[in-house]
Amino acid sequence: MSATFEIFLGTQPGLEPCLREEAAEAGFPAPVAVGGGVTFQGSWEDVMRANLTLRGAARVLARIGEFRAFHLAQLDKRARKFPWGEVLRPDVPFRVEVVTGKRNKIYHAGAAQERIERAITEELGAPVSPEAEVVLKVRIEDDTVILSVDTSGEALHKRGYKAGVGKAPMRETMAALFLRACGYRGTESVLDPMCGSGTFVIEAAEWARGLMPGRARRFAFEHLVPCDAGALARLREGWRSSGTDLAFHGSDRNVNVIGMATENAARAGVGDLCRFAPVPVSAVERPAGPPGLVIVNPPYGARIGKKKDLYALYGAFGQVMAERFSGWRVGMITSDGQLAQATGLPWLPVGAPVAHGGLRVRLYRTAALP
Secondary structure (H helix, E strand, O other): OOOOOEEEEOOOOHHHHHHHHHHOOOOOOEEEEHHHHHEEEOHHHHHHHHHHHHOOOOOEEEEEEEEEEEOOOHHHHHHHHHHHHOOOOOOOOOOEEEOOOOOOOOOHHHHHHHHHHHHHEEEHOOOOOOOOEEEEEEEEEOOOEEEEEEEEOHHHOOOOOOOOOOOOOOOOHHHHHHHOOOOOOOOOOEEOOOOOOOOHHHHHHHHHHHOOOOOOOOOHHHOOOOOOOHHEEEEEEEEOOOOOOOOEEEEEOOHHHHHHHHHHHHHHHHHHHOOOOOHHHOOOOOOOOOOEEEEOOOOOOOOOHHHHHHHHHHHHHHHHHHHOOOOEEEEEEEEHHHHHHHHOOOOOOOOOOOEEEOOEEEEEEEEOOO
């Protein structure tokens, strides 16, 4: 492999511009938004840094090469000649996932997977395992076999601190990008009045404290040949968190999730910054201090319960915001535009839909409320 290669940061379609902005801010070179993610040319150190430090990336893929193949015998031959030993270790199990496009002579993904796995095992000696953390992602497109390795392992929203989740949870990576889309940069208080297990509140508090999102977990790249353990240690040790005197607030009418959120925040190292209380939306009070951001992922009809029961909830939320939260901005994620309008809040133009839990949701945002 050359010193630099294509690195792909995955995200849900619709959130690519926010992830591109985060990657650019983090100093990754010339990131470009593409369908389902962001690409840039980088090094193995960039791979490690992206996994450790980007809040919004769902996973990080490294493109390790490509070759042409018009039939399975040719695929087998060229897979055997590929320099797998530059990336994969002979003592580490791996598995292969193949996706084939429409315009290929090779169209049977299962047969292609079998040939590639056998070629690697026989030429390199690495064992195949269906549970392997090292995953080779193969895309066959226009008779070109494109090879990438998933450097993350478990999806990056698994930060390593959350034991409990409520119904219809928001992934941490999505929460970070929705916060960013609302203009949040770690310099203001955040309140979530339907906080569930506390994802938005904890993510915002971590961001304000400057905590590295990947600090408490391991990654698949640690099992690859190019991983430099010394460089990884320097990245971890060189990261500096910052102090903050901001407070972050979550409430929910479900008393059980409040305990869960409190424990999650403590495990994440932001328990002292976060205040969780079992309070219904209608009783939410404006926190002391300067205005900040209210962000909420309320139930929507297709997700939990019946839609008609939700109009009152959305209406109550809008009324509380209008009456008590002057100067604050509001962000709300919902799959239902009618419910969003039931709040009566002055929404800005709405962005692209985002896939979430089998639905297409949108972020509704306001400017600072009058």
